Amino acid sequence: MLPAIETRFRVRYAETDQMGVVYYSNYLVWMEVGRVEWCKQNGCSYREMEQEDGILLAVAECQCRYLAPARFDDEILVKTWVERAHARLVTFAYAIELAGAERKLATGSTRHIILDREFRRTRLPRKYFPMFGLRG
Incomplete structure (x- = not known):
């Protein structure tokens, strides 16, 4: 498998809730940002997969465990890697x-x-097999 990639950005004000912390669903958006960047850094964009090859990576399941809150203007680091891959299923971890x-x-x-x-x-x-650590 290929190593984890890192994506950095700052929390935008619009991502916070009335309590002043990042609204929970934004963590899933951040995972998507990391996943798209992982594909791009490893030689293939989502756009290429979808438009040129007609391949869609549909989310079948997602899980997020919240450990501590993020707040406006915090710098966030998302580490993304492929945890498991098969020809019909890919699991990303964050x-x-x-x-x-x-x-x-x-x-x-x-x-x-x-x-x-x-x-x-x-x-x-x-x-795409090499990208996801699969053997032909």
């Missing part, structure tokens, strides 16, 4: 941290089934 403090804010995972343009289950094309 560690969301407060950058510079090495304090975990959340951990999570997303499981993706591979679909074609008609939303039927299919397999990853072989050209």
Whole structure:
């Protein structure tokens, strides 16, 4: 499997709730940001997979464990890696941290089934096997 990648950004004011902390669903958005960047840094964009190859990575399951709150203007570090991969299923894992403090804010995972343009289950094309640590 390929190593984890890191994505950094600052918490935007719009991402916080009335209590002044990041609203819980934004952590799932941050996981998506990390996942898209993981694909891009490892040689393939989501756009290429979808438009050129007709492959969709549909979220079948997501999990997030909240450990500590993030607040407006905090610098966030999202670490993303592939935890498990098969030709028909890919699981990404995430560690969301407060950058510079090495304090975990959340951990999570997303499981993706591979679909074609008609939303039927299919397999990853072989050209993606190395990217996900699969053998041909």
